[in-house]
Amino acid sequence: MARSSGYDPAPVSIVKTYTWCPTLAWLEANGPRLTLPPASRVERIGLHPLEVWTMLEALGHRGHIVMEAGLEDPVLGLRGKVDYLAEPGSTPGAVVEYKARGLWGGPQGPGMVQAALYTIMAEHVYRARFKGYIVTVEGVYRVNDSHKARALRLLAKTKAALASPEPPEPGHDLSRCRSCIYRRICPYSPG
Ligand code: SF4
Numbered sequence: 001m002a003r004s005s006g007y008d009p010a011p012v013s014i015v016k017t018y019t020w021c022p023t024l025a026w027l028e029a030n031g032p033r034l035t036l037p038p039a040s041r042v043e044r045i046g047l048h049p050l051e052v053w054t055m056l057e058a059l060g061h062r063g064h065i066v067m068e069a070g071l072e073d074p075v076l077g078l079r080g081k082v083d084y085l086a087e088p089g090s091t092p093g094a095v096v097e098y099k100a101r102g103l104w105g106g107p108q109g110p111g112m113v114q115a116a117l118y119t120i121m122a123e124h125v126y127r128a129r130f131k132g133y134i135v136t137v138e139g140v141y142r143v144n145d146s147h148k149a150r151a152l153r154l155l156a157k158t159k160a161a162l163a164s165p166e167p168p169e170p171g172h173d174l175s176r177c178r179s180c181i182y183r184r185i186c187p188y189s190p191g
Pocket of ligand 1: 021022024027170176177180181182187188189190
């Protein structure tokens with residue numbers, strides 16, 4: 001995760017990928033660069049800022065809202081862009097991730113890990129208490145302390161796995177490999 005030139009924060013997405021498949025995270029970091037298909041139109045649409053503002057106000061947040069807010073946290077060694085961030089002020093800050101297709105993997109899945117890391121990063125960057133939310137078509141999920149603790153454990157595991165010379169075992173049902181772009185070169189792929 002660190003280049004010889006110095007500090008080089010890793011993208012939050014690599015921890016999200018590790019949560020889905022540790023082998024995939026290793027291949028993304030250390031394998032050949034593959035081109036991903038473009039994101040679907042549905043994912044690009046996102047939420048209208050007014051919808052986010054209304055939702056956050058109802059949840060008790062009134063700070064200025066930044067879309068695609070860049071966060072870089074030297075404490076965690078991570079960088080990323082959260083979909084929406086309400087700055088802290090007279091009310092606590094908030095980060096919001098929008099998942100147009102629902103919360104992939106449920107509250108223990110990669111999306112929650114990502115949102116939990118963004119919440120911790122925002123707390124470090126702004127030195128203030130933040131709440132984290134995931135908004136989906138089914139409703140709103142809240143980031144809690146146990147999600148944050150799990151995300152930090154997964155970050156530590158991700159860093160250890162990426163530093164290894166060999167890809168870690170996937171540790172999941174190989175049916176996930178069907179849609180994986182690395183399946184042709186992955187040593188654990190069922191083919
Ligand atoms: S092919 Fe399967 S085990 Fe290999 S990286 Fe992809 S999802 Fe993981």
